[in-house]
Amino acid sequence: xxxxxxxxxxxxxxxxxxxxxxxxxxxxxxxxxxxxxxxxxxxxxxxxxxxxxxxxxxxxxxxxxxx
Numbered sequence: 001x002x003x004x005x006x007x008x009x010x011x012x013x014x015x016x017x018x019x020x021x022x023x024x025x026x027x028x029x030x031x032x033x034x035x036x037x038x039x040x041x042x043x044x045x046x047x048x049x050x051x052x053x054x055x056x057x058x059x060x061x062x063x064x065x066x067x
Contacts, residue, residue: 006049008034009041016041 005014013036032041041049 003030003032003046004050004053006041006046006053008037008039009045009049010034010039011037013037 003016003018005016007014008016011034013034015035016032017035019031019033019040032046033039034041
């Protein structure tokens with residue numbers, strides 16, 4: 001399972017992966033790292049990125065439903 005891609009707060013890329021040294025098990029114990037610049041997300045940064053991604057998805061779905 002891979003993390004939902006969110007924009008990196010450092011470089012802006014949307015290429016995320018779990019760090020190889022992440023603890024197995026619950027997702028909250030895993031570290032998310034930007035594949036482009038290797039920035040390790042803080043928990044709050046990743047959660048904020050998820051909220052932005054959700055809003056973008058909702059907006060696209062609303063736009064498609066109007067077509």
